[in-house]
Amino acid sequence: MPELPEVETVRRGLAPYLEGAKIARVTLRRKDLRFPLPASFSKRLTGARITKIGRRAKYLLFHLSNDLVLLSHLGMSGRFRIEGGKAANNPGAFYDDTPASTRHDHVLIEFDAKKRLIYNDTRRFGFMELFAKNELTKRFVNMGIEPLSNEFNGHALYALCKGKKAPIKTTLLDQGLIAGIGNIYACEALYLAKISPKKPAGKLKREETRLLSAAIKKILKKALKLGGSTLRDFHDAGGTAGRFQHEFCVYGRAGKPCLRCGSLIKCFTQAGRSTFYCPNCQR
Numbered sequence: 001m002p003e004l005p006e007v008e009t010v011r012r013g014l015a016p017y018l019e020g021a022k023i024a025r026v027t028l029r030r031k032d033l034r035f036p037l038p039a040s041f042s043k044r045l046t047g048a049r050i051t052k053i054g055r056r057a058k059y060l061l062f063h064l065s066n067d068l069v070l071l072s073h074l075g076m077s078g079r080f081r082i083e084g085g086k087a088a089n090n091p092g093a094f095y096d097d098t099p100a101s102t103r104h105d106h107v108l109i110e111f112d113a114k115k116r117l118i119y120n121d122t123r124r125f126g127f128m129e130l131f132a133k134n135e136l137t138k139r140f141v142n143m144g145i146e147p148l149s150n151e152f153n154g155h156a157l158y159a160l161c162k163g164k165k166a167p168i169k170t171t172l173l174d175q176g177l178i179a180g181i182g183n184i185y186a187c188e189a190l191y192l193a194k195i196s197p198k199k200p201a202g203k204l205k206r207e208e209t210r211l212l213s214a215a216i217k218k219i220l221k222k223a224l225k226l227g228g229s230t231l232r233d234f235h236d237a238g239g240t241a242g243r244f245q246h247e248f249c250v251y252g253r254a255g256k257p258c259l260r261c262g263s264l265i266k267c268f269t270q271a272g273r274s275t276f277y278c279p280n281c282q283r
């Protein structure tokens with residue numbers, strides 16, 4: 001499933017080809033994805049130019065010249081590809097290498113100069129929304145801080161954790177506090193910062209929140225970088241595995257020795273999710 005680093009990689013893959021492009025025609029192959037597609041979808045998009053492609057948590061945001069914003073969530077299997085001459089590009093191939101059957105091409109956006117953007121989604125857990133630019137803040141009112149933004153640092157994390165009895169691991173996954181940290185990244189960041197996933201969030205000292213916020217950024221940036229590498233590896237390996245998972249220090253390593261101290265990595269369930277950690281060096 002695409003997480004924050006994967007969605008950001010898709011954004012970076014699309015932006016150079018689509019920013020500035022004018023939408024000439026929109027074709028919907030069906031009326032719904034996970035939810036119904038917005039009313040008058042084609043009509044509202046046609047003629048507009050894509051001014052910028054942004055991202056908030058796992059949402060791609062296509063800013064349009066007519067003051068509308070097209071929001072796209074990739075769900076489990078949503079992928080974009082660009083067709084047409086030099087612009088041909090498949091920025092979603094790195095996280096899902098199954099051949100894209102055109103049977104699952106649901107939304108086609110055509111631009112000038114015969115370039116087109118295709119949204120393909122086998123399982124249809126993805127969705128799209130269309131709203132006015134001034135409704136953007138309202139749309140994300142319940143969403144937490146971006147972990148890769150400058151605003152996210154030790155002070156911000158300390159403030160978020162203050163007074164919270166919930167374990168730090170569960171707190172990191174709360175999208176209303178911090179948007180976009182998945183289970184893998186939470187486990188890996190806590191390992192890097194040597195903090196126990198069981199520790200109540202409110203008990204973290206200032207120095208610990210500083211180390212943890214830095215660890216979160218480091219893990220996410222590394223994943224972003226490896227996202228690119230995985231693309232090539234997927235092709236080389238015939239689609240078995242990317243490089244990313246070989247970089248995990250704790251995730252999926254229960255019963256194996258800790259890379260730092262040699263103690264055995266443990267796994268337990270926290271709020272319905274598997275937590276991996278080293279009981280010896282994460283305190």
Ligand SMILES: [Zn+2]
Pocket residue numbers: 258259260261262263278279280281282
């Ligand atoms: Zn250890």
